[in-house]
Amino acid sequence: MTEHGKNKGSVTIVLFSGDLDKAIAAFVIATAAASMGMSVNIFFTFWGLNAIKKEGGIIKGQNWMQKMMNIMNYGHAKKLALSKMNMLGMGPAMLKIMMSKKKVPSLHEFIQTAHAMRVKFYPCEMSMNVMGLKKEDFIDECQDVIGAVSYLSIAKESEVNLFI
Amino acid sequence: MTEHGKNKGSVTIVLFSGDLDKAIAAFVIATAAASMGMSVNIFFTFWGLNAIKKEGGIIKGQNWMQKMMNIMNYGHAKKLALSKMNMLGMGPAMLKIMMSKKKVPSLHEFIQTAHAMRVKFYPCEMSMNVMGLKKEDFIDECQDVIGAVSYLSIAKESEVNLFI
């Protein structure tokens, strides 16, 4: 955390959800906070890990159960579903078009922007462990893999904590 | 924020969800905090905007996609569904009757009470923009339309921040 960021306060978000709309809400808040000079941390856990998975690649997991969980749970920033009204996948497409007409960035663009603004991305160690995912399964913009204790050390110094 | 409210602390809630049970949880916390003299702000975003939409009226939206999104997403305080067990709409009716038997106010009554207790309602600018909604589509109890930066300016001065 820079001296600058510390003075402006900080925001720490747990992104638990793998829904597109919730991931976008997290990144809208994260980039707005970064634009104000706040330091921003996102801790990706459970389904939230999908937002920072690399596109494509083989099905991950070391045994059939992890593989099956990851097939069902197959996602990356361009493929997340909505928390409501998914409608055979039409909902996310509509939201994406509506957002792009209004010049709101896509999740993929938000991730790039947030990274450029020094928002820190931390994948959750325990969730990766349970799902059989490794550091190399995630986009290069990620920081170190951390656990709940490290998350809490950051969170307790933050003015704004959110669980999304 | 009054001097009084400042001393007692403040609560800022992002209401993202359009589910009846979550909206009620937000208003239970908001009115309890207001009764303690805390200053309370609710930032309504994404599906949460449904809680403060005016009843009835025509389908909003400037193009067919926004219109379709708003038809699917058709709601106001008296029509929200439950996050679980909606059962063709029977769930919300049961919850409403059970709440009224126990003298718990309805969402509509909670909104009136919260407003009378000076809880501030802020609709989210970006969500309104994406969904093609305007200030006049919302109930008169709403404060100014604000964006994520203004939300964060309020949130970072609040003792309790929640994302619901």
Added chain:
Amino acid sequence: MTEHGKNKGSVTIVLFSGDLDKAIAAFVIATAAASMGMSVNIFFTFWGLNAIKKEGGIIKGQNWMQKMMNIMNYGHAKKLALSKMNMLGMGPAMLKIMMSKKKVPSLHEFIQTAHAMRVKFYPCEMSMNVMGLKKEDFIDECQDVIGAVSYLSIAKESEVNLFI
């Protein structure tokens, strides 16, 4: 709150959700915080009450609506569903096996551990009232039943507040 806990800070979680994965996320954070010497409070509300219901027992509720709500909402720590991919109940079983292979405790074990680490469990008075549940319907590890005002008194002194 002990003097010790106060110095290390505190975490207060509202557990609103009755989903197994969200309950586990809450308990991972709670036990991690307790291991750091922080004081930790969990306020169980709405569907979150399922996590601390006693196993078995008769269907609770004083009238047919409450009984029906509690049948649909039938759960305790060993029976919660996932927020995603429930797949006729196969999802939770897989998650449990995957967690046990990785030596992550079950929700039931997390509850025992959290209690031993002095994490405080507060059932929400209003939710119990609406659902027709009584103090004796919950596991013995629970603290006093409290309302939203008492929750807020604790939350506003906490460094980390989360709504899960």
